[in-house]
Amino acid sequence: MTHEHPYAGLSGFLAPDGVFHSCEYQEHRHLAVKLVKQYDVQFFDGDSNKVPNFIKFGCFPWVDKIGNSGCHAFGHDEPTDEQVTWLLSNLDRMTDIQRRQILRDLNSWDIDLSGVEP
Numbered sequence: 001m002t003h004e005h006p007y008a009g010l011s012g013f014l015a016p017d018g019v020f021h022s023c024e025y026q027e028h029r030h031l032a033v034k035l036v037k038q039y040d041v042q043f044f045d046g047d048s049n050k051v052p053n054f055i056k057f058g059c060f061p062w063v064d065k066i067g068n069s070g071c072h073a074f075g076h077d078e079p080t081d082e083q084v085t086w087l088l089s090n091l092d093r094m095t096d097i098q099r100r101q102i103l104r105d106l107n108s109w110d111i112d113l114s115g116v117e118p
Contacts (some may be wrong), residue, residue, distance in 0.1 A: 008065040009095035010057035010073070015039060018082030020090070025061050053077050055087070057098060067097030074101060078109050088116065 012022035013035055023031040032048040035041070041052055049056060055075035063071050073094065079087065084106065091099050106113060 009059035009063055009067060009071050009098055010090075010093055011059050012057055013051060014055040014057070014075075014083055014086060016053045016080045016083060018080070018086040020086065025059070028056065028058060049074075050076060053080070055079065055083060055102075057094070059095065059098075063095060065095055067095030071095045071097050072101065073098040073105075075105065079106070079111070084111055091116070 028048040036044045057073045060070035
């Protein structure tokens with residue numbers, strides 16, 4: 001699913017296979033339920049902030065490219081190679097805050113970021 005939002009940043013989930021599934025503001029829960037079934041995810045408790053092996057991105061509709069006024073990007077599990085490839089290839093699509101959060105998380109997993117500008 002590729003859908004461009006009228007605002008800066010990303011909103012949706014990055015699946016373990018490196019496919020980004022976008023959604024509108026406040027639609028994460030609905031998309032999470034769909035993805036859990038599609039990817040046969042185990043141990044999902046209904047919280048769209050905790051979808052195992054997925055990386056969540058969110059933005060308020062009014063957020064700017066810097067990411068002020070509300071945006072996030074996080075996962076709870078070590079990213080797959082496919083996710084890392086997608087993330088590093090799409091840093092420019094993220095707000096500055098999402099980009100910093102993703103790079104911080106990748107660094108915490110000891111993923112080589114030597115080719116990435118801070």
